[in-house]
Amino acid sequence: xxxRVRVNGVEQELDVDPEMPLLWALRDVLGLTGTxxxxxxxxxxxxxxxxxxxxxxxxxxxIRRADGREVxxxxxxxxxxxxxxxxxxxxxxxxxxxxxxSGQLMCAAALLAxxxxxxxxxxxxxxxxxxxxxxxYTRIRAAVKKAAGVPDSK
Amino acid sequence: MxxxxxxxxxxxxxxxxxxxxxxxxxxLVPTVSxxxxxxxxxxxxxxxxxxxxxxxxxxxxxxxxxxHRSEMGQGIRSSMPVVIADELGADMARxxxxxxxxxxxxxxxxxxxxxxxxxxxxALRRTGATARTMLVAAAAKRWKVKPExxxxxxxxxxxxxxxxxxxFGELVADAVKLPVPKPEAVQLRPLSELRRVGTELPLLDGxxxxxxxxxxxxxxxxxxxxxxxxxxxxxxGGKVTRFDATRALAIPGVKQVLELPxxxxxxxxxxxxxxxxxxxNTWAAMRGREALDITWENGPNVSYDSExxxxxxxxxxxxxxxxxRSVGDVDKALASAARVVEAEYYAPHLSHAxxxxxxALARVEGGVCEVWAPTQHPQAARSEAAxxxxxxxxxxxxxxxxxxxxxxxxxxxxxxxEAVFLAKAAGVPVRVQWTREDDIRHDYxxxxxxxxxxxxxxxKGKPTAWLHRTAFPAxxxxxxxxxxxxxxxxxxxxxxxxxxxxPNVRAExxxxxxxxxxxxxxxxxxxxxxxxxxxxxxxxAHARGVDPRDNLLEVIGPAxxxxxxxxxxxxxxxxxxxxxxxxxxxxxxxxxxxxxTELSGWSERAKNGRTLGLxxxxxxxxxxxVVVSVKKDAVGKARVDEAWVVVDAGLVVxxxxxxxxxxxSVIFGxxxxxxxxxxxxxxxxxxxxxxDYRLVRIVDAPRAIHVDIVRSEAAPGGVGEPGVPPVAPAIxxxxxxxxxxxxxxxxxxxxxxx
Numbered sequence: 001x002x003x004r005v006r007v008n009g010v011e012q013e014l015d016v017d018p019e020m021p022l023l024w025a026l027r028d029v030l031g032l033t034g035t036x037x038x039x040x041x042x043x044x045x046x047x048x049x050x051x052x053x054x055x056x057x058x059x060x061x062x063i064r065r066a067d068g069r070e071v072x073x074x075x076x077x078x079x080x081x082x083x084x085x086x087x088x089x090x091x092x093x094x095x096x097x098x099x100x101x102s103g104q105l106m107c108a109a110a111l112l113a114x115x116x117x118x119x120x121x122x123x124x125x126x127x128x129x130x131x132x133x134x135x136x137y138t139r140i141r142a143a144v145k146k147a148a149g150v151p152d153s154k
Numbered sequence: 155m156x157x158x159x160x161x162x163x164x165x166x167x168x169x170x171x172x173x174x175x176x177x178x179x180x181x182l183v184p185t186v187s188x189x190x191x192x193x194x195x196x197x198x199x200x201x202x203x204x205x206x207x208x209x210x211x212x213x214x215x216x217x218x219x220x221x222h223r224s225e226m227g228q229g230i231r232s233s234m235p236v237v238i239a240d241e242l243g244a245d246m247a248r249x250x251x252x253x254x255x256x257x258x259x260x261x262x263x264x265x266x267x268x269x270x271x272x273x274x275x276x277a278l279r280r281t282g283a284t285a286r287t288m289l290v291a292a293a294a295k296r297w298k299v300k301p302e303x304x305x306x307x308x309x310x311x312x313x314x315x316x317x318x319x320x321x322f323g324e325l326v327a328d329a330v331k332l333p334v335p336k337p338e339a340v341q342l343r344p345l346s347e348l349r350r351v352g353t354e355l356p357l358l359d360g361x362x363x364x365x366x367x368x369x370x371x372x373x374x375x376x377x378x379x380x381x382x383x384x385x386x387x388x389x390x391g392g393k394v395t396r397f398d399a400t401r402a403l404a405i406p407g408v409k410q411v412l413e414l415p416x417x418x419x420x421x422x423x424x425x426x427x428x429x430x431x432x433x434x435n436t437w438a439a440m441r442g443r444e445a446l447d448i449t450w451e452n453g454p455n456v457s458y459d460s461e462x463x464x465x466x467x468x469x470x471x472x473x474x475x476x477x478x479r480s481v482g483d484v485d486k487a488l489a490s491a492a493r494v495v496e497a498e499y500y501a502p503h504l505s506h507a508x509x510x511x512x513x514a515l516a517r518v519e520g521g522v523c524e525v526w527a528p529t530q531h532p533q534a535a536r537s538e539a540a541x542x543x544x545x546x547x548x549x550x551x552x553x554x555x556x557x558x559x560x561x562x563x564x565x566x567x568x569x570x571x572e573a574v575f576l577a578k579a580a581g582v583p584v585r586v587q588w589t590r591e592d593d594i595r596h597d598y599x600x601x602x603x604x605x606x607x608x609x610x611x612x613x614k615g616k617p618t619a620w621l622h623r624t625a626f627p628a629x630x631x632x633x634x635x636x637x638x639x640x641x642x643x644x645x646x647x648x649x650x651x652x653x654x655x656x657p658n659v660r661a662e663x664x665x666x667x668x669x670x671x672x673x674x675x676x677x678x679x680x681x682x683x684x685x686x687x688x689x690x691x692x693x694x695a696h697a698r699g700v701d702p703r704d705n706l707l708e709v710i711g712p713a714x715x716x717x718x719x720x721x722x723x724x725x726x727x728x729x730x731x732x733x734x735x736x737x738x739x740x741x742x743x744x745x746x747x748x749x750x751t752e753l754s755g756w757s758e759r760a761k762n763g764r765t766l767g768l769x770x771x772x773x774x775x776x777x778x779x780v781v782v783s784v785k786k787d788a789v790g791k792a793r794v795d796e797a798w799v800v801v802d803a804g805l806v807v808x809x810x811x812x813x814x815x816x817x818x819s820v821i822f823g824x825x826x827x828x829x830x831x832x833x834x835x836x837x838x839x840x841x842x843x844x845x846d847y848r849l850v851r852i853v854d855a856p857r858a859i860h861v862d863i864v865r866s867e868a869a870p871g872g873v874g875e876p877g878v879p880p881v882a883p884a885i886x887x888x889x890x891x892x893x894x895x896x897x898x899x900x901x902x903x904x905x906x907x908x
Contacts, residue, residue: 015404018438022162028381028435033373034366036558037436037507039590043844046509070463074366079318081365090360093810097227097372098363124853131844133509133559134227135821136814137855 005066007032008076013065013133014036021055023047025071032076034102037095039133045130048103049073055110057129074102077109084147086111092143108144117150156860157762160341181620184356185713208260208278209238209285215323217242217249222260223255223270224530225359226508226560227818228874229811230270230790232883234278237271237807240294240348241282243306244290244322249522251358254553256532265530266565266674268774268872271807275870276342283340291335292328293320313512333633345805355808359556371513372529376583380409382576383439383587386428386596389837390670391420391453397429401445407438412579414572415888420635421671423538436587452837458669460602460833464500467604470625470639470664471498478642479650481722484659487619491610495697499607499686501900503832504600505847506675510558512569516577518543528557530565538567561822562674566598570664594847595839598673599832601626603682604664607690608658615698617709620656622649624683625664628777629673639665646727648683648879651772653740659722670834676822680773685827685900688769692890695702695768697705700770702887703751713741715781729774735869736775742802745864746770746779750800753862754781764795767888769793769860769880776803777864780820780880782856784888791907792889796825797859799877804868816861816877823881825850828908831901 003014007030016025026032026049035058038046042057048059050072051065073099075124077083085108088094095101100105111118111126123144132140144153170244219235235251238244254260261274286306293311294301297318304311312319345351362368387393399411410432417424431442464851488494514527516539522542529535532552538542540547569586577584588596603626610619617635628644631637643649649661675681715737718726726733747770751757759766770779783796799816806812829848833840841847886897889906897905 002301010697017437018437024435024437027372028437031375033369034337036370036510037372037587038511040440041590041843041845043591045511048427072363074665077365086364089364090357093201093360093814095227095357095360095363096229096814097509097557097559098359098368099223101363102366110412121855127852129851131509131849131851133507133561133822133849135850137821137850137852138817140815140852141669141855 001069003063005063005068006070009071014063016063021059022049022061022066022071023058026058031074033071035137036099036102038100042129044100045103045107046100048106048130050106052105053113055107066072069075074106077105083109085112085143088147092139092146094136094139094143096136100130100132104132104140108140111144112148117148118136118144159249168200189291206596208281209242211289211322211326211329213323213326215248215321217244217322219249219251220254220260221400221825222254223252224262224263224265224532224554224557224560226265226530226564227555228270228815229808230265231358232355232810233811233877234270234354234843236350237275237278237348238282238851240280240351242286243308245309245547247310253554254532255554256529256536257885258533263532264534264565265560266562268874269875270460272731272870272872274773275807277806279342280340283342284335285758287335287340288329288332289322289325291332292325292366297326298319298631318414319616327486345735351807352805354810359460361804368556370510371515371526371555372585372587373509374515374555376515376517376527379583379585380432380580381436381586381587382430382571382573383436383443383589384414384428384430384592385443385448386426386592387450388454388595390416390426390454390596391419393451393453394418394429395449397449398427398447401447402431402442402801405438405442405445407434408442409433410580411442413575414575420631420633422633423534423569423571424573425568425572432576432584434579439587440589445647455669456837458837460502460835461667463602463834464604466769467602467625467664467666468498468500470666471604471606471623473664474623475623475662475664477660478645478663479565479659479661479722481720484560484619484621484658485662487658488608488610488621491618492613493611495611496606496608496897497690497693499605499682499689499898501603501682502830503602503670504675504826504830505592505594505597505832505841506561506563507847507849508557508561508563509558511590512564513572513585514570515583515585516570516573517583518574518578521545525550525552525570525574526555527552527554527570527573528564529570530557530560530562531567534565535567535570538571542571543578561676562678563597566673567723570615591842594832594842598632598671599671600681601628603908605682605686607686608688609694611698617656617694619658620654622661622687623664624649624661625666626679626682627666627668629672629674631668632671632673638667639663642723644679646729647679647686647773648720648771650723650726651728651738652687653710653716653738653743655709669837677773677878680771680875680879681826684769684771684773684879684884688771688880689886691769692767692883693896696890703756705748706747706768706770710740711742713744716740729872731775736871738772739777742777743772744769745857746800747803748800749864750753750779750781753800753860754783754798756781765884765888765892767884767891769877769883769887771876773876773879776801776871776876778816778880779875780884782881782884782888784885784892786892792892793854793908794856796883797856798862799859799861800864801873801877802866803871803873803876804866805870806863807870809863813861815873817859819877820859820881821850821855823878824854824885827882827885827900828902855894
């Protein structure tokens, strides 16, 4: 079965098992390796991408669900790494190992698109599904607020 | 816009090292001439072009600095090159950092033990200083002046008192003709001249991390590569008795099914054995594994049961063990004490669970083997790869990718061994991809442990005796068959090096046979020793009716360098460092306690309606004090609301990465304290993914983590691990203050809702 999906603005036609999770279609077929495998069960958020602007966990999303739709990955978040979240992440030194950060950024970007002035509770709720074993959570909160122009009250 | 898969070839990697254009190259041991040094893989004919180098100055002025330690989130790639560049006088804008392959010419590359900066700070400075000395000598010769009249800065050599200068690149052709100066002829700069060391440094890989361009273990692709997913025996030491691959091979994309060798004891860095499904993509390989029909023989470890083992460990510390530390007469002092305070502590196995599960890519063809892996220990990976490929090590190249977390897991080369075995057997490049379930079930686990502490108090409540018994399966059991429990050096971490102002002290070790592969996990035995000692100090304070901070300071005693004799040991392993350079410094331990209680408002804690817990610990030659504030949330769960960390790690190269390591240590310490537990039933791990191996999430994270770094010019201590040990005891101490419940077993969630 052929799947037609627009990935980061580029039309793609994929001849793959329609049950193949979007994660592996992105990584193994399209070579978009910025989206990470961490658990395979939607427990860690490392594979988070946008499907028509909504966050999905690519590891449990069959590619057939993306047919005829628009997928945005970390590679497509901005043309040059200049998304306010990406800039804030670098300025505040958020990443440690960096592995979970694609997923963190995609979830944070979806939050800001919906709610440009998030509270701490909004941030925690939106990123509750994204594990970071290095423990960058306090900086993630600060960076989301910096990108949103919300004062950090710490 | 879309990023193409990363395809590496050896040629492109060498070009990445930029060693094909000529220049001045220096190894870590500058007295060894390039000719005499061991040849690395890919060595070129001209001696200065060999990759056994740390600093390379090209004729165009580009300085290449090799980072020989693995980047796993500690920021070493942002820190270590700066030390060399500062000594050299290089402009970081014209410095390129490249990652070393695994090769003994770099010295020890095992990125563990919080050892990178503390271990080679001076050696790296000498490497940069040697390059500077040669460039200055070349300039002096050109100008016919004395080297003392010249100075190197801003990527050039300047003649003092004149307008004259020569760029580093312009000096290379002359500098390569000079002999490498002897160490005594190389002068380090005064610390004040190291311009960037100790300042706010940029995160080298920051832009790559946030754009998805950073290359981790699973992001390297080779033409014709297959992905392998392995069905491993449920019990370590088990084996395949028979398997049927028919259904697996029928799945589209599945190409081969291969059996892996069964490991022999001791397990070392061998794979677990099992059956591998090799496919064109990861999904097909995963489905192929599910379709395998395998019969296992479980082997001798099938009897392992965590509940029974826990009881056995506790029994072990209820009886006298082998002494590891002794001063005075503890038995007599306990017998004559007015009061004895006693407590037992238990902590379970833990899994590392780095966000990136183990993964490795190998190619074995044409008499050479090449590996790409997120390894903390590239030389061990090289050695295992050579064994599996049946090749000498000089025919093996191990390329180190970024690590999506390590925490000790990726010091073990088992996953590399699997990849090389399969690549050789399959005849094509193979990437072994571990699933999260594989990672949790087949780890080198952190030791389960039991401890019993007893303190004797005199009639006035002053401590007169301290007895600490500890039992845990030792890491050495993974490497040797005849290990029946810890030996004295295993108690280095938090038992032998504990400063106590008590006249009678003894530490004893109980037996504990390992039934799983035991490995080191971030801060290692300090986790449970720090938990027990930090908790018991607080118990002692409450038993004595003394403020926990005042009690802690009193029991540690006055500021002093605690001698080996006072500690009651014959030798102190001291993390491989001489005690003269890194004494057991009670003053520094007191310092972090005093500072962290000051910053957290300890003495006014009741006034603010807060409950605070305090603990402090020396590990990896650094001193860390932690205070946490714990509150009950709306549903009655105890949560860590705020944390303060004071770290004295001696001289600090990269303060921002020290802060981030301390912040991360609080979260890592919270995970293991509140939720972390790996248990075995019938020899198999009961947990499998983040559903049942729970980690702290952003919703659990403290509102704020305040980190304060003690300004110091003392020899650098470790940073990656020392923040972890005081976190668990600080939390249980705060929970006691909040609820009156004393938690003596980890994870806390077994006793108190968190």
